[in-house]
Amino acid sequence: MTLTDSEASSPLPDVFFRRLLAQIDSLAELKVTLYALWRIEHMEGPFRALSEADFDPRDLGLAAEDIRSGLEAARKRGSMLRSEHEAQALYFINSPQGRSAAQAFADRGLPAASELGSRPLERSNIFRLYEENIGPLTPLIADALNDAEATYSAAWVADAIELAVKHNKRNWKYAEAILRRWKEEGRAEKQSGRDDQASLQHDVEDKIKKFVGGTGA
Secondary structure (H helix, E strand, O other): OOOOOOOOOOOOHHHHHHHHHHHHHHHHHHHHHHHHHHHOOOOOOOOOOOHHOOOHHHHHOOOHHHHHHHHHHHHHHHHHEEEEEEOEEEEEEEEEHHHHHHHHHHOOOOOOOHEEEEOOOOOHHHHHHHHHHOOOOEEEEEEEEHHHHHOHHHHHHHHHHHHHHOOOOOOHHHHHHHHHHHHOOOOOOOOOOOOHHHHHHHHHHHHHHHHHHOOOO
């Protein structure tokens, strides 16, 4: 997989490479640890935590029971903290900020809404559209889709994915090139359904080839 300019990166803490990478021998533990680091890195505010439900099997490629075993292994290793308040349980990264938040949660429960971290809990319709038509959703692709939705609009992204599928170019690179071309040169909006769609798509495809070389890679 190659990264496009719009795909954000997520830094990993040095301790992951110095200690955890050599110690973790369970794929489930490795996946939930990396996923937690990614999700929490993209949150805002002092309170950053995940519930078990936030570890979506579709994102991780794991069964629910494997996610639970991975979380328990990470908790036992100490890389993640599990904190409970009444009937609710949350997972925190074992960092100074995470330890403080975990203790506060155990003592008082969830903080005020203004202190909660920004959490991408709901799966975007664009995510589902990508998975149904192109392939598995990875953290890098999720970031790219979020960026594209903010830049071009959800409707444009959906139409670009649909057009890529129609042209049998089932990859994000092609759909992204469509979006760039539409932004640079404008796009013909659907008016009454009587437009010459074949002519329009042929024109778009010719222009897209300048970006992607006319291949499906």
